[in-house]
Amino acid sequence: MATTAETPQSGFRLGMLIYDTRYRSITIQIVVVLLCMAAAAWLIDNLFSNLADRGKDLSFSFLWNRAGYDINQTLIPYSNDDTHFRALLVGLVNTILVSVLGCIAATIIGVFVGVLRLSSNWLVARLMTVYVEIFRNVPVLLWILVAFAVFTEVTPQPRDFKVTDQMVAEGTEPAASMILFDSVAVTNRGTFIPKALYERSLGEIKIGFLPISLNTVAILAVIAASIFAFRRIRKNASDVQDRTGLRPSTWWMELLVLFVPLLALLIALGFHLERPTLGGFNFTGGILVLNSFMALWLGLTLYTAAFIGEIVRAGIAAISKGQSEAAAALGLRPRRTMSLVILPQALRVIIPPLISQYLNLTKNSSLAIAVSYMDLRGTLGGITLNQTGRELECMLLLMLIYLVISLMISGGMNVYNNSVKLKER
Amino acid sequence: MADKTTSAPFVRKEMLAPEGPPATQIGAVKWLRENLFSGPLNTLLTLAGLTTIAYLLNLALPWFLHSVWNAKTFSECREIVANTWGPDAHGACWAMIRERWNQFLFGFYPNDLYWRPVLTFLLLFVAIVPVLFREWTPRLMVAGGVVGALILWLSVAYGDAIPAGILVVILVVAGLLGRSGRKYPATLSWFTLIFPVLALWLLWGGSIWMSVAILLGFVLGGLAFRLVSPAGGLVFGATAAVLVPILWWYYGSEPFALALDRITGHGKPFWLREVRSDDFGGFVLAFVIGVSGIAASLPLGIILALGRKSDMLLVKWICVGFIEFIRGVPLITLLFTASLLLNYFLPPGTNFNIILRVIIMVTFFSAAYIAEVIRGGLAALPRGQYEAADALGLDYWKAQRLIIMPQALKISIPGIVSSFIGLFKDTTLVVFVALLDPLKGITDAVRASLDWKGIYWEPYIFVGCIFFVICFSMSRYSMHLERLLKREHR
Numbered sequence: 001m002a003t004t005a006e007t008p009q010s011g012f013r014l015g016m017l018i019y020d021t022r023y024r025s026i027t028i029q030i031v032v033v034l035l036c037m038a039a040a041a042w043l044i045d046n047l048f049s050n051l052a053d054r055g056k057d058l059s060f061s062f063l064w065n066r067a068g069y070d071i072n073q074t075l076i077p078y079s080n081d082d083t084h085f086r087a088l089l090v091g092l093v094n095t096i097l098v099s100v101l102g103c104i105a106a107t108i109i110g111v112f113v114g115v116l117r118l119s120s121n122w123l124v125a126r127l128m129t130v131y132v133e134i135f136r137n138v139p140v141l142l143w144i145l146v147a148f149a150v151f152t153e154v155t156p157q158p159r160d161f162k163v164t165d166q167m168v169a170e171g172t173e174p175a176a177s178m179i180l181f182d183s184v185a186v187t188n189r190g191t192f193i194p195k196a197l198y199e200r201s202l203g204e205i206k207i208g209f210l211p212i213s214l215n216t217v218a219i220l221a222v223i224a225a226s227i228f229a230f231r232r233i234r235k236n237a238s239d240v241q242d243r244t245g246l247r248p249s250t251w252w253m254e255l256l257v258l259f260v261p262l263l264a265l266l267i268a269l270g271f272h273l274e275r276p277t278l279g280g281f282n283f284t285g286g287i288l289v290l291n292s293f294m295a296l297w298l299g300l301t302l303y304t305a306a307f308i309g310e311i312v313r314a315g316i317a318a319i320s321k322g323q324s325e326a327a328a329a330l331g332l333r334p335r336r337t338m339s340l341v342i343l344p345q346a347l348r349v350i351i352p353p354l355i356s357q358y359l360n361l362t363k364n365s366s367l368a369i370a371v372s373y374m375d376l377r378g379t380l381g382g383i384t385l386n387q388t389g390r391e392l393e394c395m396l397l398l399m400l401i402y403l404v405i406s407l408m409i410s411g412g413m414n415v416y417n418n419s420v421k422l423k424e425r
Numbered sequence: 426m427a428d429k430t431t432s433a434p435f436v437r438k439e440m441l442a443p444e445g446p447p448a449t450q451i452g453a454v455k456w457l458r459e460n461l462f463s464g465p466l467n468t469l470l471t472l473a474g475l476t477t478i479a480y481l482l483n484l485a486l487p488w489f490l491h492s493v494w495n496a497k498t499f500s501e502c503r504e505i506v507a508n509t510w511g512p513d514a515h516g517a518c519w520a521m522i523r524e525r526w527n528q529f530l531f532g533f534y535p536n537d538l539y540w541r542p543v544l545t546f547l548l549l550f551v552a553i554v555p556v557l558f559r560e561w562t563p564r565l566m567v568a569g570g571v572v573g574a575l576i577l578w579l580s581v582a583y584g585d586a587i588p589a590g591i592l593v594v595i596l597v598v599a600g601l602l603g604r605s606g607r608k609y610p611a612t613l614s615w616f617t618l619i620f621p622v623l624a625l626w627l628l629w630g631g632s633i634w635m636s637v638a639i640l641l642g643f644v645l646g647g648l649a650f651r652l653v654s655p656a657g658g659l660v661f662g663a664t665a666a667v668l669v670p671i672l673w674w675y676y677g678s679e680p681f682a683l684a685l686d687r688i689t690g691h692g693k694p695f696w697l698r699e700v701r702s703d704d705f706g707g708f709v710l711a712f713v714i715g716v717s718g719i720a721a722s723l724p725l726g727i728i729l730a731l732g733r734k735s736d737m738l739l740v741k742w743i744c745v746g747f748i749e750f751i752r753g754v755p756l757i758t759l760l761f762t763a764s765l766l767l768n769y770f771l772p773p774g775t776n777f778n779i780i781l782r783v784i785i786m787v788t789f790f791s792a793a794y795i796a797e798v799i800r801g802g803l804a805a806l807p808r809g810q811y812e813a814a815d816a817l818g819l820d821y822w823k824a825q826r827l828i829i830m831p832q833a834l835k836i837s838i839p840g841i842v843s844s845f846i847g848l849f850k851d852t853t854l855v856v857f858v859a860l861l862d863p864l865k866g867i868t869d870a871v872r873a874s875l876d877w878k879g880i881y882w883e884p885y886i887f888v889g890c891i892f893f894v895i896c897f898s899m900s901r902y903s904m905h906l907e908r909l910l911k912r913e914h915r
Contacts, residue, residue, distance in 0.1 A: 018660050029739040036743060043770045050769045121467050122460035123474040137896035138889045139850040142864055149881045363755040369857055370865065377757065391765045399754045399762075406753035 051392075060397070062388045063088070069383050071374045073290055076210055084384045091379030092401065098297050098375065099362040105301040106361060107354070110308025117313045128309065135306035140364055144299030148371045151291040151298075155188045158282045183275050191289040192276035199270025215269055222265050229257045292373040296365065304361045308354060315350035316342065348420050355413040359406055366402075376401060491516030494523060498876040521883050525871050529887065532706015532861045538630075538698065540579050542709045545627045547572050547579070549716065552620035555613045557902075618643075621720070628705075628713065630697035634685040638678035642670035702780045706861030708891065713780065715849040718787040722848065723841070725788060726795030727834075731825065733796065734803055744796075751793035756851055759786045764858040783855050791848040798840030802833035835910050842903035846896045863888050 017027045051058060063085040070080050075093045078086055117128040135143065156176035163174050178185045185192040202214035233250050241247040276286030319342050327337040368375040369382070377398065385394040448454060461471045491510050496502040499518060506516035522529070531539055550572050558565055622636040649669040654662025689695040705713065732744030751759070763782040768775070806829065814824035834841075856866040868884040871877050 019658075025737050029737045032737075032743065033739050046772055047769050050773055053773055116470075119467075119470065120460065120463065121470045121474070124470045127474050127477065133897060134893065137846070137850075137893045137900070139853045139864060139892060141853045141856075142885055142889050142892070145865065146882075146885055149885070153881055366755040366757045367854075369757065377755075381758070381761065392769055395758065395762055395766055399758050402755060402758065403750065403753040407749070 047392075056390075058392065060393055062384075062390055062393070065388070067384065068387070071379060073293060073374060084380075084388070087379045087384060088376070088397075091374060091376040094293075094373070094378075095362075095365055095368075095375040098293060098300070098368070098373070099358075099365050102297055102300040102304065102361050102365065103358045105297070106304040106308055106357070109301065109305035111312050113305060113309030114312025114316070117309060118316060132306045132309050135303055136310070140299060140303040141367055141370060143303050144296055144367055144370055147298040147302075148291065148295035151186075151191075151295050152188050155186050158185075158187045158189060158278065161185060161187070161278050161283075178276075183273065185276055185278075185283055187283070188291070189282065189288075190291050191294055192283045192286045193289055194273040194275050195285070195287045197272055197274050199272070201269065218265060218269070219262070222261050226258050226261055230254055233257065290373070292368070292371040295371050296368050296373050300361050300364055300367075303364075304357055307357050307360075311350055311353045311357065315346040318349050319345050351416060351420070352413060355409060355416075359409050362405060362409070363402065488515050488517055493518050493520055496520035497524070499878065499880050518880060518883055521871070521877055521880055522887050525877070528867050528871060529707050529863055529884070531709050532867065533704040534700060534706070534709060535698075535704065538700065540582070541627045541630075541697070541700075543579055544576065545624045546712065547576050548620060548623065548627075549712075551613070552617045555617050621717070626697065628700070628709075629702075630699040632682060632686045632689075632691075633695045633697075634682040634689070635678070637685075638682045639674070641681070642673045642678065645673050646670040702778050705780060707863045707867050710780070710855070710860060711849070711852040711863055714784055714787055714852045714855065717784050718791055718848050718852075719845050721784075721788045722791035722795055722844075725792035726799060726841075726844075727830070729792060729796035730799035730803060733800055748793045748796050751789055752797070756787070756790050756854055757857055759790055760854060760858045762786070779858065779860065783858065783860065787848060787851065790851070791844055794844045794847070795841055798837045798844060799833060801840065802835075802837035803829065805836050806832055838903055838907055838910070842899055846899050849896060849899070850892065863891075 017023050064083050066080075067082055067084045067087040068080050069087070071078060071087065071090050073094055074090050075097060076090060078090045113128050113131060116124050117132070119125050160175035161177065167174060176187075183194045198215050202218060204211045204213045206212075233253050237248055237250045274285050276283040278284075323341055323345065324337055327341040332340065365375060366377045368378055372378070374382075380394055380401075381398045385391055388394070445451070449458060462468045491506050491514055493502045493505050493516055496505060496518065497520070499521070502516070502518035502520055506514055506518075510516065527536070527539070531542060534542060550568070554565070554569075619640060622640045625639075626633050626636040646666045646669055650662045650666035653665040657665075686695075729744050729748055732740050733748065735741050735744070760783060763786045764779060767782055771777075810828055810832065811824070814828045819827065853862045853864040856862040856864070861867055861870065864885075868888070871884060872880060
C-alpha cells in the first residue's frame with residue numbers, strides 16, 4: 001500500500017532521541033540520572049574536602065566510647081560508664097515508650113471525641129467540636145509547653161501532702177492529697193505511681209545486655225494463653241451454632257478462662273503494689289514519672305486525639321445511611337448493626353489515616369527537646385553529638401533510626417490495607 | 426318533636442378552635458427534651474458536659490475577670506490584683522502584652538523600621554488577590570480600600586522614614602489596581618510575580634538592584650525561551666530557559682547590581698538600611714517562613730506527585746525515595762541538618778542565610794506531604810479522564826494542565842490546605858535552631874527579663890490565639906473553596 005511504502009526506513013538519527021516518543025523517555029531518564037549522580041558526586045566531594053579541612057573522618061567508632069553523662073529516665077540499665085551506643089538505646093526506648101503510650105491514649109480519647117461529635121446531644125457535640133478545633137489549630141509545641149507549665153507550676157510540692165499532728169488535732173486537711181485511693185501523687189517534682197512487687201519472684205534472665213523479668217514474661221504468657229483459650233471457646237460455640245442452630249451458653253466459661261489463671265498466677269507470685277509514701281521532704285517508694293515525660297505525653301496525646309477524633313467522625317459519617325437501613329430491614333438489632341455492618345466498613349476508612357497519625361505522633365515526640373525529656377534526639381542527637389562533635393554521624397544515625405521506625409509503621413499499614421481492601425473485579 | 430330534640434344528647438354544632446401542642450412539645454422545652462435530655466444516657470452526657478463547663482469556668486473566669494492591663498512589671502501586676510481583689514486572688518496580667526507586643530510581632534527588628542514588615546504584610550494581600558479571587562466583589566473592593574488606607578496611614582505615621590521610592594511603588598500599584606485591575610483580579614498577577622523580590626528587599630534591606638538582578642534572571646529565562654523555542658523546539662527552549670538564568674545569577678547578577686549600586690550610591694529610593702537575619706523574630710519570622718514555604722511547596726509538590734506517577738522508572742524511584750525519606754524523619758532533624766550539616770555538603774567557605782536554609786527545609790518537608798495528597802487526588806480521577814485526554818490528542822503537559830490537574834487539585838484542596846496549616850504551625854520549631862519564633866523563642870526572651878520573670882499563661886494564650894485565628898480561617902477558607910468548586914450534582 002502507498003502509505004506503508006511512504007513510512008521512513010528505520011534509520012536512526014540523533015534527533016529521534018528527543019523527538020521520537022519511543023526514545024524520548026529513555027533520554028530524559030538518562031539525563032535525570034546523570035544530573036542526580038553529578039549532584040551527589042558534587043555533594044560527596046564537598047563533604048570529603050570539608051572533613052579533610054577540619055581534620056575529621058567519617059567513623060562510627062565513637063559509639064563504643066564511654067558516654068560519661070547521666071540520663072534521668074532509663075528503662076534499661078544504664079550508668080555514665082556505659083557506651084554512647086547504650087545511651088542511644090536508652091534514648092530509643094524512651095522515644096518508643098512515649099510514642100506507644102501516646103498512641104494508646106490518643107486513640108482512646110480520639111474515639112470518644114469522634115463518637116461524641118456525632119452524638120445527638122447538642123451540648124456534648126458542640127463541646128467536642130470546640131475541643132477539636134482548638135487543639136488542631138494551635139502548634140503542638142504550645143500544648144507540650146503548656147502541659148509542662150501545668151505540671152511544674154500548678155501541681156503541689158511534696159511537702160504540701162504532709163499531715164502534721166497539728167492538722168490532725170485541728171481536723172484540717174493538708175494542702176494536697178493523693179489521688180486514686182492514695183496511690184498516685186502528682187507533685188511538681190514528678191508523678192509518683194505505685195510499683196509492682198513480687199514476694200516470690202521468678203528472678204530475671206539476661207538476653208545480651210537486656211535484663212528481662214521472668215515475672216512479666218510469665219504474666220504475658222498466661223494472658224496470651226487465656227486469650228487463645230477464649231477464642232477457642234468462642235469458635236467452638238460458633239461451630240455448634242452452625243451445626244445445630246443453637247448457641248451454647250459460654251459466658252461463665254469465658255470469664256473463668258480469662259481471669260482465673262491470671263489471678264492464680266498473681267497470687268502464686270505474691271503480687272502486691274508498693275505505694276509511694278511521703279518521707280521527709282519527698283516521696284519514697286513507687287516509681288517516679290518525670291514531669292517532662294508527663295508533659296510530652298499529655299501534650300502529644302491531646303493534640304493527636306483531636307486529629308483522631310476528626311478521622312473517626314469522618315469514617316463513621318462516610319458510611320451511607322442506606323447501610324444501616326438495609327441492616328435494619330434484615331432485622332439486625334442496633335448493636336449488631338454497629339458491629340457487623342457499620343464498623344467493618346468504617347474501619348477501612350479510619351485505619352489508614354489513623355496509622356499516619358501514629359506516625360506523626362512518633363515523629364512529634366522529637367519535640368521532647370522542648371521539655372528536656374531524654375529521648376533519642378536528647379541522647380544521640382543532643383549530648384552525644386555535643387560531646388563527641390560528630391554532627392554528621394549522629395544526625396545520619398538519628399535520621400536512619402527514625403526512617404526505619406516510620407517505614408516499619410507504614411509497612412504494617414500496607415499489610416493491613418491489603419488485607420481489608422475491597423475485593424473488586 | 427320539640428320535646429325530643431331538647432332532650433337529645435348534647436351535639437356540638439360549631440367546631441372547636443384547635444388546641445395548641447402540649448407545653449412539652451413546643452419551643453425551648455421541646456428543643457431541650459430532644460437535644461439534651463432525650464434519654465438516660467443523653468441526660469448523663471448533658472450533666473457531664475455542664476459539669477465540665479462549670480469546672481473550666483470556675484478555673485478560668487475569675488482569672489480573666491481580675492485582668493490587669495496597665496502595669497510595668499509582673500510584680501506590679503500581682504500587687505494590683507492583691508490590692509483590688511484580695512491577697513488570694515489570681516489575675517491575668519495582660520499588661521505584658523501591652524508592654525512587649527512589638528517583640529511578639531517583630532522580634533528584634535529595629536523599632537524605627539517596623540513599617541517595612543507591616544508594608545510587606547499589607548502588600549502580601551495585594552499579591553494574593555489574583556490567586557484567591559476570580560472577580561471583584563464589593564467585599565473585596567472594601568478590603569482593598571482598607572489595605573490602601575492602612576498603607577496611607579503607614580506612610581503618614583512613618584512619613585520621614587519612607588523613601589520616595591516606596592511611595593512611587595505604592596502609587597504605581599494603586600494606579601494599576603484602579604486601571605487594569607478593573608475587570609479581573611488576575612490582571613494584577615504581575616504584582617504577585619514581583620512580590621517575592623520586593624518583599625526580600627523590603628524585609629532585609631540593602632540595595633534594590635540585587636532584587637532587580639534576581640528578577641532579571643527570570644525575565645532573561647523567559648526571553649531565552651521565546652527566542653530559542655521557535656528555532657530549536659521545545660526541548661532546547663526549555664534548556665535555554667533554565668541555563669540562561671542560572672548563568673546570569675551565577676556570573677552576571679552581582680557585577681550588574683554592584684555597577685548600578687555605584688551609580689545610584691546609597692541614595693534613598695534605592696537603598697534601605699540592612700537588617701540582619703538574627704534580628705528577625707516573632708510573627709514576622711513565622712510569616713516569612715510560612716508564606717514562602719507555602720508558596721514554594723505547592724509547585725514542588727505537584728512536580729513530585731507527577732514524578733511519582735510517571736512511567737519513567739528511574740524518575741519515579743528518585744521521587745519515591747525523596748518523598749519517603751522526607752516523610753520518614755521528623756522536621757526537627759531536617760532543621761538540625763540545615764543548621765549543622767549543610768556546611769559539610771557545600772563548597773568550603775560558603776555560608777548562606779539561616780532563614781533561607783530553614784525555608785528550604787520546611788518547603789521540602791511540606792512538599793513531600795503535598796505530593797502524597799495530590800497523588801491521592803490523581804488516583805481518585807476516573808481512568809476515563811486520562812483516556813479522553815489521549816483521545817483528544819493532547820500531549821502529556823497539555824493533558825495535565827487542561828484536564829488532569831484542575832480536577833486532581835480540586836479533589837485535593839482539603840488535604841493541601843491542611844498541609845499548609847501544618848507548615849504554618851511547624852514554623853514554631855525553628856526555635857530549636859536558635860531562631861526567635863513567637864511561641865518559645867520570644868516568650869523565653871520576655872521571661873528572661875527581670876520585669877516579667879515567672880509569667881506563664883499570658884504569652885501562651887496570646888500566641889496561641891493568633892495561631893488559632895490564622896489556622897482556623899485557613900481551614901474555613903478551604904471549606905468555602907470546596908463548596909464553591911463542587912460540580913457534582915446530587
